[in-house]
Amino acid sequence: MSDTNAKGWTRQQMADRIAHEFQDGWIVNLGVGMPTLCSNTDIGGRRIIYHSENGVIGYGPIAPPGEEDLNLVNAGGQNVTLNPGAAVVHHADSFAIIRGGRIDVTVLGAYEVAQSGDFANWKVARAKGGGIGGAMDLAACAKRVFVIMEHTTRDGRARLIEHCALPVTARGVVKLVATNYGLFEPAHAEGFRVRELAPGITLRDVQAATGTPLRVS
């Protein structure tokens, strides 16, 4: 990277930027980790129905300490609350909702996203096992897949790349990626399109930390 001081957005700011893409009335599924931060974002009067893979439809903020219902969790195992109009279904029905195409967007974490829209988020190099959870069902069947991830690995390698090196979760599905450096769209043969850069981040910084060409338009 050309400027190691340029950090760009924080974790919450990445989530905020993604959450501002949500439209009124959407059914939104948030993956474990940074994606769960999207439900903290104030997006004005837009009504969002948050779906969690364990069958909770219409959950709200994290419960305040001391007020948790220990039998109510989101996908990350956090004790959440329910909004008025919420419903609970069993696991097979929850994934029927997912495979049936009712989820407007799923926001997932990832290790890598390719310019084709392929992405990898379930298995790291050399690991024997993996952690798929609901990610493959969501990635294959949600109307849109958005990704939130750090722009590079801890040792500085690009995560936005030409082809995934790790085993993929689904192919050709990612529509939008928020990293600490900005907002990007897979643009297939043209690499990634830069939709927005985080404050203090230059195109040169981002291109140096990206494994495939960037275009601005």
Added chain:
Amino acid sequence: MTGKQYATFGDAVRDIPDGATIAFAGFAMPGAPFNLIRALAEHGAKNLTCIANTTGGAQQPRMPDIGLLVEQGQVRKVICAFTAGTRASDVLPFTRYYESGDVEAELVPQGTLAERLRAAGAGIPAFYTPTAVGTELADGRETRVFNGREYLLEYALPVDYAFLRATRADAFGNLQYHRSQRNFNPVMAMAARIAIVEVDEDIVPVGSIDPDQVHTPGIFIHRLVKVPPPPDGIWPVRRQERRR
């Protein structure tokens, strides 16, 4: 109609033989049959095939989980949606035994796992799903194109026993769950030859639960055990958040 109530968890798992296939409900803390798992660890049945969302051990505090049965040498194979932690730095209790080859694992997407159990209970031997098409999980497996889209063939997953947890039960085994306690419980009950439930509240007489409010009908349920108050019974606790 009655005769389903057992006095202790040990009584309810006593006949489970070596080599049994057992499904364990639960997603994070809610709906997980901690007391039955502990009883199975004490019972000592071996060569088990264990089916659950995870092998456990990723969260603190540690609760009785499949990882415990693995550590005790009781498990031959697991079928789970997670066979590793979600972060590279996570090392599950299960991982050491898996990497050394002491235990086998089949990694299944969570929705496919739920539907394979549902199918087993619903008389459906196999089905096609769009999930995992184009991934290494589909390598060498049968796919078919319907309406221009490729789908992967998956098989039903029947089990010998299901270990469940519910909030309320009547003596016939009609069940109600509270909030996200429901998760895998209904489909695992349907997939099992023998479904065993640990129940939070006192078991009520038949007829006490409104038929419209039954979540799992008692025809799927064979054994019920009331969870005693702590410290004798194991109850969900607040999770300790991990540091970033």
